[in-house]
Amino acid sequence: MQVPAPVEYERATSVEHALDLLERHGPEARLIAGGHSLLPMMKLRLARPEILIDINDLTGLFDVRVEAGELRIGAMTRHRELLESATAGEQFAILHDAERVIADPIVRNWGTIGGSICQADPSEDLSAVFAALRASAVIRSTSGERVVAMDDFHLGPYTTAVGPAEMLTEVRVPIRAGSGSAYEKVERRIGDWAIVAAGAYLCLDGSRVTDVGIGLAAVRAEHFRAGAAEDALRGGDATDEAFVSAARLAAEGCEPVSDQRGPADYKRHLAGELTLRALRRAAARARGQEA
Amino acid sequence: MQVTMTVNGEEVTRDVEPRLLLVHFVRDHLGLTGTHWGCDTSNCGTCVLWMDGEPIKSCTVLAVMANGRSIRTVEDLERDGVLDPVQQGFVEEHGLQCGFCTPGMMMTARRLLDRHPDPSEAEIREAICGQICRCTGYENIVRAIRWAAEHPSTAEVNA
Numbered sequence: 001m002q003v004p005a006p007v008e009y010e011r012a013t014s015v016e017h018a019l020d021l022l023e024r025h026g027p028e029a030r031l032i033a034g035g036h037s038l039l040p041m042m043k044l045r046l047a048r049p050e051i052l053i054d055i056n057d058l059t060g061l062f063d064v065r066v067e068a069g070e071l072r073i074g075a076m077t078r079h080r081e082l083l084e085s086a087t088a089g090e091q092f093a094i095l096h097d098a099e100r101v102i103a104d105p106i107v108r109n110w111g112t113i114g115g116s117i118c119q120a121d122p123s124e125d126l127s128a129v130f131a132a133l134r135a136s137a138v139i140r141s142t143s144g145e146r147v148v149a150m151d152d153f154h155l156g157p158y159t160t161a162v163g164p165a166e167m168l169t170e171v172r173v174p175i176r177a178g179s180g181s182a183y184e185k186v187e188r189r190i191g192d193w194a195i196v197a198a199g200a201y202l203c204l205d206g207s208r209v210t211d212v213g214i215g216l217a218a219v220r221a222e223h224f225r226a227g228a229a230e231d232a233l234r235g236g237d238a239t240d241e242a243f244v245s246a247a248r249l250a251a252e253g254c255e256p257v258s259d260q261r262g263p264a265d266y267k268r269h270l271a272g273e274l275t276l277r278a279l280r281r282a283a284a285r286a287r288g289q290e291a
Numbered sequence: 292m293q294v295t296m297t298v299n300g301e302e303v304t305r306d307v308e309p310r311l312l313l314v315h316f317v318r319d320h321l322g323l324t325g326t327h328w329g330c331d332t333s334n335c336g337t338c339v340l341w342m343d344g345e346p347i348k349s350c351t352v353l354a355v356m357a358n359g360r361s362i363r364t365v366e367d368l369e370r371d372g373v374l375d376p377v378q379q380g381f382v383e384e385h386g387l388q389c390g391f392c393t394p395g396m397m398m399t400a401r402r403l404l405d406r407h408p409d410p411s412e413a414e415i416r417e418a419i420c421g422q423i424c425r426c427t428g429y430e431n432i433v434r435a436i437r438w439a440a441e442h443p444s445t446a447e448v449n450a
Binding site for chain 2: 001002003004005006007008009011032035036039040043052054056080103104105106107109110190191
């Protein structure tokens, strides 16, 4: 029987209230959203907060909208809500590709976007997705708000830029014309972490790649990104040959480890193959073809 | 701490430890043992019940998080001695053998049919893909849910 260790509990009624509680209780306090990452960690004693601050009543953070040329996703948006958001899907098909394969439909009913990326598990899908999309994270504290790029948000495995008295409130993705995106994941079974997953985001001006983002999950890519592959594509022609060589760079640039999900060589192969498939689908979508 | 929630239409108030999981609250504090307790890791889905109208895995939610919310468990499917079409479907199509996964499967199925009264086989399989059955190979569960879709009122079956 797995149960968390004794813990105190308070429910926040507003973002300000949650931040006040975090300040008052110090670094042993943890926010709990869906709890589908934190509670399993607490059952295993990998996390042992003294107090949980429940933010499920902060309805202002449940939101997916377009504002100021950005798709803005509230941190408390449930996975199911992002999957069902037509706005999200129209702007960034990668979000729906990924949400279809994150956990399972029941977990997606309660797990949140913010909880997932704050967990910062090295295999976490949305971290790779938002890295590819060049998203930024809005982080609040009692002294104000700051906006950090995803590269600065992810500090390492299970570590983010969100400080002990801060909270993530929103993820913002810049909307660019002529873009397409896609996500490809291989998992052992539904609900498991990725063996490897790759996301691609392409902005095309005719045949030229004006901007590109490639995100990789579960292969120890720095900041979840395939930087060398992105650099090789940026400014060049969006040809299949270019995608093949970029995919090779993505495979060479990551550092997968052998574990129960497969040997490192297999994961490296997958990193290349899934990058290639994601680039092809992203390009087709950027050209207005469904792929 | 004290929690108050609506469970199957009735308000209940109990004193609980904050670390108590919702599945244990429902089973051990309320005696509603229809909801089963399985893997403890949000994988198997036998603990699925509804919170505020959506199926959730109650092994990964604290009882205190349900404070002020509405819970529906498998015990609420039958009304006045009439089985829900989903329950009748599991009877008609032999949708269970050992029965361990059945409560969770039925709660997910009921929600699926409320949203999509005529789901395809693929939609049914997608809906239950976060739940594990080690007996049936899922075939009869899918048939049971299709049966329920085709018989939206069980009253006529019982008559």
